Amino acid sequence: MFWKETIRLRTMPVVTKIIISLFLVLTGFGYLLGFTNIYMTYNMVDEKPGLSIKDISLTYYGARDKTTLEKAIDGSMRQYFTDKNEQKIVKEWILDGASENAWDSEIEPIIDASCSTCHSEATALGGVVTAEYSDIENYLGKNTGKSWSRIVGVSHTHVLAITPLVFLLVLLLSFTSFPVLLKNIVSIFAFSAVFMDVGFWFLAKLSPFFSIFVLMGGMSLGLSFGLLVLLPLYDLWIKKV
């Protein structure tokens, strides 16, 4: 019968099974690294440890009651001040209207000492320079979160990298001995998850209401990777016919 002729992962030579397993394990490991990276980058945005809806809405929609500079020194840039008091001085300066006079007399030395290793004209990490008042002025506008160009930039690499990977994993899944219905559901769910994961970034930029969907999109993608890696591994080594 037709299905007897179908290639099955589990009937392949042991070396091939090991090679496929290595691919699956490395992919799973890569996903965990990606997740750790996301966690480390975003968990402190709201000044509290742990990834939350608030972190997501501040990242995409922004803190519209704050300037970008204030958000930065309250969040991930706070650690770079040589002491707490200096952070407070700069914060008060921002709240007082961030005048150029006070910058020259009081603020510039603090920023030079704490921030110039990464934000001088020469280093400009993240494209950010904090050397002169005219540079700082760029960050004194209302904080509206990640820019559209940044979101488009990140989504295009994300989609183009993840889609072929998911396709390969779906292909491997199709050569397992699981029921066709299960394979179809997992495969379609995984592709939808890629779509949701990225799609909700755009919506979350429009309204904080969608932040929770960003979290759900991310979790769906995580679940998909889990299933796409573990199901074939299970089929290769553990599942009885």
Ligand code: HEC
């Ligand atoms: C060890 C390197 C490093 C130091 C020191 C540092 N920064 Fe940054 N900063 C970065 C990087 C990398 C980014 C871009 C990544 C990001 O968007 O989080 C960034 C981004 C920023 C941004 C832009 C944030 C946004 O939302 O667009 C501001 C403003 C900023 N830093 C201010 C400061 C200030 C003020 C200090 C000093 C108290 C400081 N940084 C110290 C590395 C550093």
